[in-house]
C-alpha cells in the first residue's frame with residue numbers, strides 16, 4: 001500500500017488533481033431497477049393508502065389511482081393532508097411499488113370553449129398537480145381535451161396554454177405530466193400523435209411525456225393485432241412524439257371494433273385486440289422499460305387479479321396474487337420463468 005502511494009506521488013496524472021465532485025445523485029427509487037413493471041388502476045375509496053395494498057395484493061408492482069373523485073368538481077383545493085400523504089409515501093416504499101401513476105379527473109377539459117369550464121379545468125388540473133406532488137407520484141396522466149366545435153388547432157393551443165397555467169408556480173421535480181392518446185370519440189384531441197406533438201412542442205418548459213392506451217390506439221384505427229400493425233403504430237409514435245417520451249402504456253383490450261372511435265375497455269384477451277397482440281406489446285423491445293398499467297373493467301370478483309396475472313404470464317413470469325390478510329412472500333412472488341427461446345409456453349395445469 002505504502003509503496004503504491006509513494007509511486008503515485010512521483011508521476012503527475014491530471015486525473016489525480018482535486019476537483020470539486022458533482023453533487024450526490026438523487027436517490028434512485030427502487031422501482032427503477034430495470035424490472036418489468038405491471039400495474040393496475042386501484043380504488044382510493046375509504047383510504048388512499050389502501051390502494052397500495054390492493055395493487056400489491058393483486059400481484060402488481062406498479063399502480064394507477066385517482067387522487068380525488070374522478071367525475072366531480074371538488075370544491076376548494078381538496079388537498080391531501082400531510083399525515084395521509086406521509087402514510088401513503090411510507091407504505092408505498094415498504095411495498096416497493098412504482099411507478100405511481102395518477103389519472104386526472106375526467107371532467108377536466110383544457111380545450112373547452114366555455115370560459116367557465118375552462119377556468120374550472122385549469123384550477124382542477126392545478127390541484128391535480130398539487131396532489132400528485134404531495135403523494136410523490138411519478139406521472140400524472142391527462143386526456144388532452146375536446147374541441148367541442150372550436151376546431152383542432154384552437155383546441156391544441158388552448159390545451160397547451162391551460163397546461164402552462166395549471167403548472168404555474170409549481171415545481172414538478174421528477175414528476176412528469178403525460179398526455180394520453182384518445183380513441184377520437186366526438187371532438188376529442190389526441191387520437192392523432194401529431195396533435196399530441198403540437199401540444200408537447202408548445203409546452204417545452206413543462207416536463208411532459210406521453211401515455212399510450214392500446215384500446216384507444218385500436219379504436220382510433222391502428223390495427224395493432226398484427227406484428228406489422230403494431231410496428232407501424234410504434235413507428236408513427238416515434239416519428240411524431242418520439243418513443244422516448246412514452247413512459248406509460250395503458251394495457252386494455254377493446255370491446256369496440258378497429259377504427260370505431262369508441263372507447264370501451266375489455267379484459268385482456270377477451271376483446272377485439274386479442275391475447276397474441278398483447279404478448280407482442282408487452283415484450284416489444286421498443287416498449288421495454290415502460291410501465292404497463294391495466295384499466296380493465298371489474299365485472300366479476302377476481303377480474304382484476306386475472307388481468308394482472310394475464311400480463312405477467314405474457315411476460316413469461318407467474319406472480320402469485322396475495323389474498324387479503326395473507327403475508328406477501330416476496331421471494332416466491334416471481335416464480336418460474338416460462339419463457340424459452342423467445343416463445344411463451346402455455347402453462348399446463350397441475351405443474
Ligand SMILES: [Zn+2]
Pocket residue numbers: 180213250295
Ligand atoms: Zn387509458
Ligand SMILES: [Zn+2]
Pocket residue numbers: 213215216263264265
Ligand atoms: Zn379509455
